[in-house]
Amino acid sequence: MDEEKKIRYLEMIQNIITRMASNSFLIKGWTVTIVVGLLAFANFKEMNSKFIIVALIPVLFFWGLDGFYLYQEKLFRKLYEDVIDLQLDEVNFSMKLSDNIKNEFNWWNVTISKTLLPFYLPVIAVILIALLIPMI
Structure with missing residues (x-):
C-alpha cells in the first residue's frame, strides 16, 4: 500500500x-x-519598421516565460529525484519545493541556457536583420 502511495506521488x-x-x-x-505575422504586416516593400520593432516585445516576453517554465520543470525534476529517495513512510504528497531545491537552479541561468538560446537568439537575429534591410 505504501508503495502505491509513492507511485501516485511520483505520477503527480x-x-x-x-x-x-x-x-x-x-x-x-x-x-x-507572432514574429512571422508581424513581419508579414511589416510589408517589406515599404518596410514599416514599427511592426518589426514590436515583434521584439513578445519574443523577449515569451523567452522569459519559457525560461520560467523550464526553471519550474527543473525544480520538479529535482523534487521527483528526492521523492525517489524517500522511505515509504515519508511520502506526504507535498508539492512544496524546499529551499535546497530552489537554490540548486536559477531562473536567469535557465533562461540563458543552451536549451533556450539556440531558439530565441536566431529569432531575434531575424527580427534585427529585417529591421536593417531598409538601411542596405
Whole structure:
C-alpha cells in the first residue's frame, strides 16, 4: 500500500513536469507565429519598421516565460529525484519545493541556457536583420 502511495506521488510530479514541458513547447510555437505575422504586416516593400520593432516585445516576453517554465520543470525534476529517495513512510504528497531545491537552479541561468538560446537568439537575429534591410 505504501508503495502505491509513492507511485501516485511520483505520477503527480510527473504530470506537472509534462505540463511544464508542454507549455514551453506551446510558447515556442506562439513566438514563431507572432514574429512571422508581424513581419508579414511589416510589408517589406515599404518596410514599416514599427511592426518589426514590436515583434521584439513578445519574443523577449515569451523567452522569459519559457525560461520560467523550464526553471519550474527543473525544480520538479529535482523534487521527483528526492521523492525517489524517500522511505515509504515519508511520502506526504507535498508539492512544496524546499529551499535546497530552489537554490540548486536559477531562473536567469535557465533562461540563458543552451536549451533556450539556440531558439530565441536566431529569432531575434531575424527580427534585427529585417529591421536593417531598409538601411542596405
